[in-house]
Amino acid sequence: xxxxxxxxxxxxxxxxxxxxxxxxxxxxxxxxxxxxxxxxxxxxxxxxxxxxxxxxxxxxxxxxxxxxxxxxxxxxxxxxxxxxxxxxxxxxxxxxxxxxxxxxxxxxxxxxxxxxxxxxxxxxxxxxxxxxxxxxxxxxxxxxxxxxxxxxxxxxxxxxxxxxxxxxxxxxxxxxxxxxxxxxxxxxx
Amino acid sequence: xxxxxxxxxxxxxxxxxxxxxxxxxxxxxxxxxxxxxxxxxxxxxxxxxxxxxxxxxxxxxxxxxxxxxxxxxxxxxxxxxxxxxxxxxxxxxxxxxxxxxxxxxxxxxxxxxxxxxxxxxxxxxxxxxxxxxxxxxxxxxxxxxxxxxxxxxxxxxxxxxxxxxxxxxxxxxxxxxxxxxxxxxxxxxxxxxxxxxxxxxxxxxxxxxxxxxxxxxxxxxxxxxxxxxxxxxxxxxxxxxxxx
Numbered sequence: 001x002x003x004x005x006x007x008x009x010x011x012x013x014x015x016x017x018x019x020x021x022x023x024x025x026x027x028x029x030x031x032x033x034x035x036x037x038x039x040x041x042x043x044x045x046x047x048x049x050x051x052x053x054x055x056x057x058x059x060x061x062x063x064x065x066x067x068x069x070x071x072x073x074x075x076x077x078x079x080x081x082x083x084x085x086x087x088x089x090x091x092x093x094x095x096x097x098x099x100x101x102x103x104x105x106x107x108x109x110x111x112x113x114x115x116x117x118x119x120x121x122x123x124x125x126x127x128x129x130x131x132x133x134x135x136x137x138x139x140x141x142x143x144x145x146x147x148x149x150x151x152x153x154x155x156x157x158x159x160x161x162x163x164x165x166x167x168x169x170x171x172x173x174x175x176x177x178x179x180x181x182x183x184x185x186x187x188x189x
Numbered sequence: 190x191x192x193x194x195x196x197x198x199x200x201x202x203x204x205x206x207x208x209x210x211x212x213x214x215x216x217x218x219x220x221x222x223x224x225x226x227x228x229x230x231x232x233x234x235x236x237x238x239x240x241x242x243x244x245x246x247x248x249x250x251x252x253x254x255x256x257x258x259x260x261x262x263x264x265x266x267x268x269x270x271x272x273x274x275x276x277x278x279x280x281x282x283x284x285x286x287x288x289x290x291x292x293x294x295x296x297x298x299x300x301x302x303x304x305x306x307x308x309x310x311x312x313x314x315x316x317x318x319x320x321x322x323x324x325x326x327x328x329x330x331x332x333x334x335x336x337x338x339x340x341x342x343x344x345x346x347x348x349x350x351x352x353x354x355x356x357x358x359x360x361x362x363x364x365x366x367x368x369x370x371x372x373x374x375x376x377x378x379x380x381x382x383x384x385x386x387x388x389x390x391x392x393x394x395x396x397x398x399x400x401x402x403x404x405x406x407x408x409x410x411x412x413x414x415x416x417x418x419x420x421x422x423x424x425x426x427x428x429x430x431x432x433x
Contacts, residue, residue, distance in 0.1 A: 025256075025259070026252065026256070029252055029255065030252075033247050033251075033252070034244030034245060034246050034247065035244045037244070037245045037246070037247040037251075038242070038243065038244045038245035041245050042242075050247070050248065050251055053247055053251055054251060054254055054255050054258065057255050058255060058258055058259070061255075061259055115231045115234060115235075119234050119235060119237075119238035121238065121241070121242065124235070124238050124239065124242065125242070139239065143235075143236050143239035143240060144239045144240065144242050146240070164200070164201060164206070167200060168197075168199075168200035168201070171200050171232050171235050171236065172200070172232075174235050175228070175231045175232060175235055178231075178235070179231075
């Protein structure tokens with residue numbers, strides 16, 4: 001579907017949701033929940049992500065009146081979800097700017113050895129869960145979700161350079177995790 | 190460039206994010222350094238694997254909970270509307286289960302009622318016939334009863350694990366209302382068992398089911414208000430419970 005057609009469809013769906021049309025909000029949920037749930041799982045962990053996904057869609061339900069179609073519904077929801085995840089992390093006392101500052105002073109080990117030729121998805125998800133929130137957030141937004149450093153910097157209130165530095169640390173830490181993971185531990189948990 | 194210099198730039202290098210001179214210097218180093226080349230390869234694979242991570246399907250109960258929250262929210266006055274929305278603690282799984290059950294009960298009970306509504310004298314040429322309505326209603330009714338029983342069972346578990354969320358007086362009122370409705374349901378079921386084609390018995394059973402769902406929804410709404418710390422909202426819901 002063309003961008004214009006997609007935009008028209010998004011506006012129509014938003015309008016049906018606002019009007020309380022049967023099934024409209026569920027349609028919106030079904031279309032976008034998997035991506036947003038993936039984002040939340042990787043940013044805050046699976047258990048909290050289930051609660052957060054509820055919050056995200058309840059907030060979206062309340063704020064749909066503000067959606068004017070300037071961006072796609074997917075983008076609008078993604079932004080909302082990202083902010084909710086960040087608010088959650090901040091509410092846990094995990095001030096991202098402080099975390100990233102701390103990490104800036106923390107040297108990253110290059111690690112010894114090399115990774116397997118194919119990166120196992122589950123191993124990567126497990127490694128991701130062990131990262132500190134600051135660099136994990138940057139990694140998820142940049143490498144998983146495809147945001148630019150300037151977009152991440154704006155979202156997190158940090159500089160582009162700090163975003164790049166956090167990404168560097170996250171990738172090295174993940175590499176180290178994937179190198180050192182014992183073969184016997186694979187497929188467990 | 191030393192290996193250490195290169196390692197500090199490798200992440201940006203694999204993204205092509207260095208300026209042209211640095212990009213060329215790192216590239217030149219990699220041509221001759223197998224160790225740094227291996228790291229660059231690893232970082233590239235980490236990045237590419239991350240890009241391949243896809244969406245994650247959420248558990249179905251989350252949608253049911255959202256739908257239930259929206260329904261309950263719609264029943265509250267704007268002043269009571271959840272802003273921000275209430276967080277359902279992951280330790281409150283029993284409530285999630287109950288809410289999911291309630292949504293199903295409400296939905297199916299609604300379907301039963303909705304299916305049955307046009308069947309009597311109101312049938313028109315446009316929708317006349319409502320084919321197989323007896324069978325379909327029976328099937329829907331069976332489903333409704335099944336979900337209803339499940340929700341009741343969950344509620345009973347909660348009652349046994351009473352954490353004092355609802356005060357004793359209100360709980361007694363709710364319990365009394367439920368008992369009265371249960372009696373009506375039992376009588377209707379008995380009448381239906383004696384005469385499966387009895388329209389009044391079916392009407393009575395469906396009406397009792399609707400009332401039961403209403404009491405259960407009130408209970409959940411009350412719990413939610415109390416957990417939110419909204420005493421005013423809780424008092425309003427509790428007052429409504431007393432009238433139901």
